[in-house]
Amino acid sequence: MAGSLSIPAEFAVFDGDLNESWTERYLQMPCLAVDTEAMGLIHGRDRLCLVQIADAQDHVACVRIGLGQLHAPNLQHLFEASSVEKVFHFARFDVAALATGLEISVRPLFCTKVGSRLGRTYTPRHGLKDLVMELVGVELDKGAQSSDWGRVEELTDVQLAYAANDVRHLLPARDRLETMLRREGRWDLAKRCFACIPVIAELDRLRFNQIFEH
Template structure:
């Protein structure tokens, strides 16, 4: 089987890419949406990358509520799903497809616990420090809903958001283990599903102290 390193799929993974990804021990994932509120702003694009650098961008149609092959990967206990700010992406998957994503690794949480020498925990800063690559973020705020007419700049931006997550994860784990913070970080990952449920029920501030 010969696969392209970058593919665009409609509505779900192709069977060939599903077969490629289901062999992985971890996958990097990201989403592009119409905004930051899952109940209002729909899911438009899902990006996936494995250790070998095979990237797939899945166009999600308006009103789409199923993606069976993608769902199998998200639910697979054998595959760690790596996100940058998992709380948002996992909430989008649950709201759109009704899927419980697990197990999870969040590079933003890991960065905040490991890199206490900085306040810069965005993906661009993280990739620049740990991988020596400067991401182009110009297409970040754009119309992702017009999925059939996404520009090459948009697709390139979307692909780069997952290309570096796996090596970044490995470096963050090494830092966390070195500093004795890995167990605490794992406990944070296990709590993500709780925060997702609270967010989807509009209880995002339940842990805040208010007079």
Template sequence: MTLDKFQVCEGDLPLDIFNRYFKADSLAIDTETMGLVPQRDRLCLVQICDRDGFVTAIRIAKGQTEAPYLTQLLESEKITKIFHYARFDVAQFKHTFGVETKSVFCTKIASKIARTYTQSHGLKSLVQELEGIELDKKAQSSDWGNVNSLSPEQLSYAGNDVRYLIPVKDKLITMLQREDRWELTQRCFSAISLFVDLDLMYYSNVFEHQG
């Protein structure tokens, strides 16, 4: 299925779209899965968006362990990969494809460090404040496993989860630099890979006081 600035493909990016994305300075990326435990709940869909708002949704088959073009994008150090709660998506990519995602920006971390005047750091709240757009989240908790029969509502939800991340990232960086918190935020980004490794080995609570 191909719509204006929205394309769905199977298993990996087509070469022409890969070439387009590989020239980008930043890409917004999100995943849809069967649940929140990578070791149990498989990856079903990967959404990517560039600065021009061109969205690609990659349907991932059950048991699939390779996506060479997607992997090249994730491993590229020259492309900033923007996630909302990167810790989960990066862990899912490592568990599914064995890939180390490089040059990561997490809008949830950036929001928590920049927007200390609020406790609302979900993507819906973030996009509503910074972009003036209210996201429809009704399809968030739905069956993403039947990738060949995703509803228009699911695809719309999936596309909107990446469509606004790049302008949100730009606004958060401006806030962080203004408040002298940008360097601290970058240090947090560099620690994401460590937390991913701990999560995948079921050591997610080692920094907690209890236990």
């Protein structure tokens, strides 16, 4: 039976940016799970609305990004810190969203979707729900995935719970994927793929498609 979703050890919601104490706490971590929510999937048209972060101690923060906001200094300092690995699922989208919305250049990073495609070659199911179910034993509720994230001041408890749970299980999934990739001799290849993601994200932002095709 799937594991049930528990309440985070600590959960906080911020407007515009992390505060100093949470930033310092997160900077002490070797890796963080990160996710974003936006009004849609087109960078530049669909604005960034929410940034979610979780550490290995289950301290979860949601940062609501205001309409017209262009910068978040503490988030930028954290996400550009070379000592902290940022773990995403489908990092290509989130990295582009953070660059477009807040001018943040995320590095270093780990993408669980890329890791899954390289390691879990026995399945075509590489979505977050399937990945977390297999590797962590938790069934995620994706019911709030398509919703109005632009109403940042009025986000419902259901939306915030969905946003929090999307990041809370990324770190154990990341560790299990690394074990699998090392076992299969694909860890170095995975690291090179992760290093390419910021370039691919920039190409997405500039609307370049299929530039590697003949």
